Amino acid sequence: MIKVDLSGCGNISLDTEKALGAVKALKDGSGKGNDFIGWTTLPYDYDKEEFARIKSAASRIRKDGDALVVIGIGGSYLGARAAIELLKTARHNEIEKPAIYFIGNGLDGADLNQVLSLIEGKSVYVNVISKSGTTLEPALAFRIFREYMEKKYGKEEAAKRIFATTDKARGALKTLADAEGYETFVVPDNVGGRYSVLTAVGLLPIAAAGIDIDEMMDGAAKGMTEALSGDANAAAVLYAAARQALYNSGKKVEILSYPGENFRFMAEWFKQLYGESEGKEHMGIFPSSCELTADLHSLGQYIQDGERMLLETIFRFEKESLEVEVPFDEANGDGLNYVAGKKYSEVFKAAAAGVKKAHITGGVPVIEITSDSVSAESFGEMVSFYEAACGISGYMQGVNPFDQPGVEEYKKNMFALLGKK
Ligand code: PA5
Numbered sequence: 001m002i003k004v005d006l007s008g009c010g011n012i013s014l015d016t017e018k019a020l021g022a023v024k025a026l027k028d029g030s031g032k033g034n035d036f037i038g039w040t041t042l043p044y045d046y047d048k049e050e051f052a053r054i055k056s057a058a059s060r061i062r063k064d065g066d067a068l069v070v071i072g073i074g075g076s077y078l079g080a081r082a083a084i085e086l087l088k089t090a091r092h093n094e095i096e097k098p099a100i101y102f103i104g105n106g107l108d109g110a111d112l113n114q115v116l117s118l119i120e121g122k123s124v125y126v127n128v129i130s131k132s133g134t135t136l137e138p139a140l141a142f143r144i145f146r147e148y149m150e151k152k153y154g155k156e157e158a159a160k161r162i163f164a165t166t167d168k169a170r171g172a173l174k175t176l177a178d179a180e181g182y183e184t185f186v187v188p189d190n191v192g193g194r195y196s197v198l199t200a201v202g203l204l205p206i207a208a209a210g211i212d213i214d215e216m217m218d219g220a221a222k223g224m225t226e227a228l229s230g231d232a233n234a235a236a237v238l239y240a241a242a243r244q245a246l247y248n249s250g251k252k253v254e255i256l257s258y259p260g261e262n263f264r265f266m267a268e269w270f271k272q273l274y275g276e277s278e279g280k281e282h283m284g285i286f287p288s289s290c291e292l293t294a295d296l297h298s299l300g301q302y303i304q305d306g307e308r309m310l311l312e313t314i315f316r317f318e319k320e321s322l323e324v325e326v327p328f329d330e331a332n333g334d335g336l337n338y339v340a341g342k343k344y345s346e347v348f349k350a351a352a353a354g355v356k357k358a359h360i361t362g363g364v365p366v367i368e369i370t371s372d373s374v375s376a377e378s379f380g381e382m383v384s385f386y387e388a389a390c391g392i393s394g395y396m397q398g399v400n401p402f403d404q405p406g407v408e409e410y411k412k413n414m415f416a417l418l419g420k421k
Pocket residue numbers: 073074075076129130131132133134135138192193194195276404
């Protein structure tokens with residue numbers, strides 16, 4: 001269960017009425033961008049036939065594949081990577097098969113080349129993901145990997161190893177997939193990219209990594225039911241209302257401080273979700289992140305003493321999945337026996353409490369979010385919590401949290417410079 005503790009925020013006054021008005025608008029579809037709120041019912045109301053096909057494709061990849069190359073960017077990339085690194089660790093590829101390589105999320109040719117050499121001689125599957133089917137970065141990467149797969153396996157066998165996740169009817173990827181005979185999965189019309197991790201966009205790579213997606217959907221259903229129940233004390237309502245209260249008091253940047261490397265892509269997913277949803281009409285909290293405790297040795301000084309426009313959200317799990325205990329050392333040459341016998345999770349808990357106290361003293365309000373432990377179920381719950389809170393917070397701010405007109409601007413310039421007609 002997710003809990004939100006606002007005791008580190010000083011005397012903020014929450015506009016509960018406005019927050020619950022936002023919950024109602026999400027529930028009855030009366031708010032801005034209401035054609036993109038399919039994610040509010042997705043955890044209970046999803047295509048069961050497609051869900052079964054996702055599981056069967058994933059089990060084929062797991063049985064026969066050494067490597068799965070996942071091609072996508074933004075909302076068609078971050079959620080799957082967040083789940084896999086959190087639940088299977090960032091070192092997953094060194095531990096179990098299939099190795100999962102994410103590409104097409106930028107224009108780094110060296111990275112692309114490296115993945116091509118890493119999969120040489122291996123049994124390879126490809127999942128290309130693009131809702132629009134026209135985004136340049138994944139489309140370019142797919143052109144290169146399609147050629148690679150066809151050379152390696154021949155056209156017919158390559159087609160059996162390529163899965164396309166895209167719009168049900170439109171876009172260049174859908175046309176290509178139908179022409180080549182790839183198995184396709186659908187990004188529903190009413191779910192935007194950054195809210196799509198619990199559709200085939202996230203679920204196919206996540207299931208291919210051996211994560212239980214039934215359990216994940218159960219957790220998401222629990223989380224969404226709670227978030228949109230109309231309870232003023234629901235974690236998502238408290239978080240959204242606190243963010244808006246702090247924003248209105250001059251806190252313009254939110255730092256999500258998280259517990260270590262495996263959570264890094266969860267923070268990247270959060271940054272896209274909140275940045276694209278709220279950064280509009282010259283308003284919105286700028287989402288950023290800080291890895292505890294590594295980044296305290298780089299960002300710590302600024303957080304403690306820099307300009308006071310920051311709010312911090314510390315996320316931690318009550319229980320660690322893999323515990324390590326600090327050993328006792330008779331000689332105690334390093335002077336560390338004061339922590340001997342303690343588990344790493346206890347040391348982290350003390351560190352997080354110390355960070356919280358120091359930052360509050362330095363004038364940074366701290367929201368603390370806790371989840372019981374790392375599991376597929378708690379990941380699903382976290383997705384619902386963050387998505388619901390984002391919708392509530394965006395509506396409280398008065399913007400449409402479900403469009404992203406600003407993302408088009410760089411594309412126009414880039415296409416013009418590349419000579420696209
Ligand atoms: O949230 C969004 O809509 C975007 O970040 C998209 O996910 C991203 O631009 C990728 O788009 P597409 O899936 O159409 O390739």
